[in-house]
Amino acid sequence: MSxxxxxxxxxxxxxxxxxxxxxxxxxxxxxxxNSALEAVGRKLEERREDILEANRADKADCEAEVxxxxxxxxxxxRLDLEGGKFEAMLAGVADVARLPDPVGRVTLATRLDExxxxxxxxxxxxxxxxxxxxxxxxxxxxxxxxxxxxxAVILKGGHEASRTNEVLVGAIQAALGEVxxxxxxxxxxxxxxxxxxxxxxxxRWIDLIIPRGSNELVQSIQESTRIPVLGHAxxxxxxxxxxxxxxxxxxxxxxxxxxxxxxxxNACETLLVHRDRLxxxxxxxxxxxxEAGVEVRADEEAxxxxxxxxxxxxxxxxxxxxxxxxAVKTVSSIEEAVEHINxxxxxxxxxxxxxxxxxxxxxLSRVDSAGVFHNASTRFADGFRFGLGAEVGISxxxxxARGPVGLEGLVxxxxxxxxxxxxxxxxxxxxxxxxxxxxxxxxxP
Numbered sequence: 001m002s003x004x005x006x007x008x009x010x011x012x013x014x015x016x017x018x019x020x021x022x023x024x025x026x027x028x029x030x031x032x033x034n035s036a037l038e039a040v041g042r043k044l045e046e047r048r049e050d051i052l053e054a055n056r057a058d059k060a061d062c063e064a065e066v067x068x069x070x071x072x073x074x075x076x077x078r079l080d081l082e083g084g085k086f087e088a089m090l091a092g093v094a095d096v097a098r099l100p101d102p103v104g105r106v107t108l109a110t111r112l113d114e115x116x117x118x119x120x121x122x123x124x125x126x127x128x129x130x131x132x133x134x135x136x137x138x139x140x141x142x143x144x145x146x147x148x149x150x151x152a153v154i155l156k157g158g159h160e161a162s163r164t165n166e167v168l169v170g171a172i173q174a175a176l177g178e179v180x181x182x183x184x185x186x187x188x189x190x191x192x193x194x195x196x197x198x199x200x201x202x203x204r205w206i207d208l209i210i211p212r213g214s215n216e217l218v219q220s221i222q223e224s225t226r227i228p229v230l231g232h233a234x235x236x237x238x239x240x241x242x243x244x245x246x247x248x249x250x251x252x253x254x255x256x257x258x259x260x261x262x263x264x265x266n267a268c269e270t271l272l273v274h275r276d277r278l279x280x281x282x283x284x285x286x287x288x289x290x291e292a293g294v295e296v297r298a299d300e301e302a303x304x305x306x307x308x309x310x311x312x313x314x315x316x317x318x319x320x321x322x323x324x325x326x327a328v329k330t331v332s333s334i335e336e337a338v339e340h341i342n343x344x345x346x347x348x349x350x351x352x353x354x355x356x357x358x359x360x361x362x363x364l365s366r367v368d369s370a371g372v373f374h375n376a377s378t379r380f381a382d383g384f385r386f387g388l389g390a391e392v393g394i395s396x397x398x399x400x401a402r403g404p405v406g407l408e409g410l411v412x413x414x415x416x417x418x419x420x421x422x423x424x425x426x427x428x429x430x431x432x433x434x435x436x437x438x439x440x441x442x443x444x445p
Contacts, residue, residue, distance in 0.1 A: 235265030242354035
């Protein structure tokens, strides 16, 4: 059920109200949308204690699930909203407000003939359904991006954060209700799997589904709806240590990619090491990983150069550990590294460490992932770090949006044609011709 405005309304009614709110948002100025975002930030601050109290209750319930093994420790870590996470959430709202309005941008302007002008203009998608697990701050990130891009959003969080999500969305709706011209129905919440199943059937009212979570969740959503789905499954990211890797960079990138936040989807899960660097470089990387508390699972050849390593299984190279566990594999060439990544990775983010520009170019052009990095940690695959303000998720799709999906991934475009009574019959073969001239600057008349 939605939190403040729908009571026991049906899921279809929630979607209908979202559609009405989206049409209203599409006509709002950037100034009004920024006012709404500022109101959201203030209301979250006002209700901080209510939000954190709900978060503590969620965590208390989940501790028992972790002990019983029904909830992973990685998901539990994502649940916490206290301390720096709350401040970062508030800062994220302000960051989105400061971003340029993505709606109304002219990306093509053509004079078809005198008095007949064509413009391609960015516009919102409409209504977005987002299904996510554990991280309650994601509800705020997604809602603010949706509002800034003039989209209505229907949220479904994981049961782990049900109380937190309800209070967060309630605060957002209350804030929107204080801004003239903005409907609280622009951000709504559903809470059960049954409601999600109903949502997935409402292709008449919902324009895009974004699932954030496990491979099983994403696949289940994709197989259960006619609505377009944008998302990624596992984050099986790799770092390849090339034959010409610099020692300092190799150690820094390997350790950061694995340990900066192991539960994130952009954390490194597999370290590929060129055979020529096993004797001199792998022991140094291994020592740094061991000092950081990482369990290394290595093939036989790599394990011979590591002080302590567990024997890797074939399954380890297809696993998203989301913990301080790393699979290490020996490769004989950059070609083998690329082949392994394309076969075993999740097309999310992969990195090469090398001083050989030709090798870097080979890797970046042939690895089939949304993010390909040279001498940089996979942890940079993030909407905030990319300067997108925040993200609704990371997409491994190859249509519409790929990589961290921020504001630009939440808009599409429409063609506007301005004429003076022009008719197509005048341009039949042998009649009047088209000019097809670029219009500069690209601004709407």
